[in-house]
Amino acid sequence: MQLPTPGVLLIALLLVSLVLIAIVVFRPAITNSREGKILAFLAFLILPVLCMTWGASEHIDRSKQTQFCLSCHVMEPYGKSLYVDDPGYVPAAHYQNHRIPVEEACYTCHTDYALYGSLRAKMEGLQHIYVQYLGTIPKTITLFKPYNNRECLHCHLGARSFESNPLHQAIMDSIKSNQMSCITSGCHDTVHNVASQDHVKFWSPVQ
Amino acid sequence: MNTESTSIQPRLRVPGILLILGLAIELISLLWNKPLAFILFAFVGGAFLLSGILLYLYSLVSVRG
Secondary structure, three states: OOOOOHHHHHHHHHHHHHHHHHHHHHOHHHHHOHHHHHHHHHHHHHHHHHHHHHHHHHHHHHOOOHHHHOOOHHHHHHHHHHHEOOOOOHHHHHHHOOOOOHHHHHHHHOOOOOOOHHHHHHHHHHHHHHHHHOOOOOOOOOOOOOOOHHHHHHHHOOOHHHHOOHHHHHOHHHHHOOOOOOOOOOOOOOOOOHHHHHHOOEOOOOO | OOHHHHHHOHHHHHHHHHHHHHHHHHHHHHOOOOHHHHHHHHHHHHHHHHHHHHHHHHHHHHOOO
16 A cells, blocks of 8 residues: 655645634634633644644755756756757766656755755745746856856765776866866866757657 | 633634635645745745734733633
């Protein structure tokens, strides 16, 4: 038997909370008894706080999904770039070979692997929503700040193929200190390249 | 007749309705997988829920026993 997902459980909790609050609102006389007072306390305070906390956690989890990021029209070409049939395209090679979790592809590479990385990513996400609905979307989308090697090293550091590469060994200190960028120093510089998407072949996964 | 219960009962209606609206908005936001759903959850639903909770707590402390 398959267990219900947290999202389904949360929806069930929300419905139960709604019913309990409605009982107290439409039958306030039940609060005459001690049990009724406890029920009102549960329905008016404990359950709403639980629903809010759990709901926030659920929304944050959902916002990590690739599908969520690509739900904005402006992100469609970036989603398409994950299917470019060319191993030289860094995001495409990572996505197609499952080097990153496919369901959380955008988030895996575009979050800071630092103390407040996830929080900062969420704040920047709010800024994206503002620009999407109330601002002007720029013709060329750029990162808030230059891509940090730390995000690549989060997975690659310590990996045999990365460490044993003589070129990486020669410049390891510069890579680690972010003095030499992995993606803009001419080594792995083919990233999403959405501007040249009309001239590339795309890979179609077998369904 | 219990004085405490008669005085708190009408005060439960407004926080209750605010909480019902807040939870209904939270429910809708969970069924909608778009970035705006988070805004709806955090700012609209959250405002209703917080005001409902605060009004309920106020009704508890303002009732004369």
